[in-house]
Amino acid sequence: MSDISNNNGPSGAQIIIKDLWKVFGRDPKRVLRKELREKSKDEIQKKTGCILAMRNINLEIQKGQFYILMGLSGSGKSTLIRNLIRLVNPTSGNITINGENITKMNHDQLLQFRRKTFGMVFQHYGLLPHLTVLDNAAYGLKVRGLPKGERYAKAMETLETVGLKGWEDYYPVSLSGGMQQRVGLARALTNEPEILLMDEPFSGLDPLIRRQMQDELVELQDKLQKTIVFVTHDLHEALKLGDRIAIMRNGELVQEGTPEEIVTKPADAYVEEFVRDASPAKVLTAGSIMEPPKVLLYAWEGPKTALTLLRSNKRNAAFVVDKNHILLGVAYDKALEKLLEEQKKPDKIPQAILKKITTTTEDTILEDLFPIIKAAPYPLPVVDEKGKLMGVVTTDQIFESISPLEGVNHD
């Protein structure tokens, strides 16, 4: 099965869901007929006894994305995530993963596909109570028929990754909820899957453990860069973890976008309700609120020009960049004046007189900016990974961008 190519279809997405429907009940296809398909979930249930779990879902998930599915209970999140691995079979529509239409696969192809592509983590852990932690973690490899030694070696590694070293020989019952879910995660990772499916993995945990697990998952994802499809009820969890969020209601996809889009531009009242208590400080990033600096000095223009510029703008300091717009530091008027009093006037602003400063990056959320900006006497420069100055953020800007959002629901 190793010859399956990795082409990701014309749109380049790793998971492409097209016109996906799921109806539970007898003779589900009849619900797709013209006279029924537009009807509401309740009406369909009254008329046919069938339960509409997903209605015409279309979405794409890119490789390496942390993709969140949100929605109230019964909105079809679990059904959707189970369709990806065909634990639930769609009533109609197509799912393409890594360029392969999985809805067309026969049983054997499906087993192979599950084995090599997926790892899944469940809300109630789904561990096998009669097996030790080690055997649980190695279970995916056992299914594949790997010899014991190899299985255990791999499983030991992942157990260590999730911080369960030393617990191999215990049985799941003797572990706390958080630790059991680590076993669940280890079991999913041992297979080295391309795609991790997580159905409310942290819902059963205490808030503190939950936050800790979230942090660790973020860290892990930074390292592993898997594609993750993650179901949650918890907006804060979604905002903290997700690259993109899809919101479902009664089996329909209501809105899909980045956390910021969802929070700042909710598509309807349902989504608004969801994001009502979202703190913008947790969603908005430095990149989204930064502005160009009012005064910018170029190192090659020399101290004289710089000083003139500062004075005409009534400032006593400004950022200095080089030709490639790389941030060099802050130049103060005093230092520039001193430079001009010297015999040999430099034609460039020398690095020596510049003050080094703290910077931030575009994807830093506002919440994380508070402690930095409190200590800084000037606007906070936002730079990219090369050190190029992208813009600046001021305390005023931060507070401005947080406050109007509070009233987003009141019109």
Next chain:
Amino acid sequence: MIDFPNFFNLPVAEGVDAAMSWMLRNMSGVFDAIGFVILLVVMAFEKIFLFIPWFIMIPLAGLAGWKLVGKWKTAISFMVMLLLVGTFGYWELAMITISLVIASVFFSLLMGIPLGIAMARNDRVENILKPILDAMQTMPSFVYLIPALMLFGMGKVPAMIATIIYAVPPVIRLTNVGIRTVDPEAVEASMAFGATPKQVLFDVQLPLAKPSIMVGINQTTMMALAMVVIGSMIGAKGLGMEVLLAINRIEVGRGFEAGLSIVFLAIIVDRITYSFSQKKEK
């Protein structure tokens, strides 16, 4: 009183009789073969149990009580009970009865567990089997003796056939229930890793359903013991025969001793099979 019109009389009894005689005429070879296999197994068990002398069997029972049930008091009570059976003069008959029970249970499980699995995995099979099992459980036990007697004659084999059929419902039912109530996420987890249906069955469903299946085995065994006693009516030797003889001759004392021996066997068998259904803590 108005008589029920007799033209409404459906010929059910006639139909059953006809079916029986048809089977007797056309399928006697099949029944002979079945009877032969059953006899082989029961004789093997009988040989083993009669071969082991009482002074080894009694400590073995004690050991089972201690290791499986986990209490030394149980161990001692097992040994005392068996000793009493011996002093009543019923050792050999008790061993024959036990062999019959074990052989019957063996066949009941051979049939019942796969049927229970089939029932758990397929709703249609469940819908068909459920009413049949319900009916079987309300049927009086000696009803099974009649067809067994007709198809297999007198002796051990018909008694066992009746026992096997009478005792099989609980293990079917509890295998089904056990598998159906396994944590669905554990099953999904196994499937999500690409397990084949067989892997799901042996890695997850059967191990997690084990306590329930063991309760079924316990109930099946107890029913088998009860039926084996009744089976002596059609010529299976054993403790039941003694009770029957005592009734015929109105020998109360003899009947009491034989009856008590059956109760002792029942207690021992129950405690041992019940211990299997309890989860052992590691």
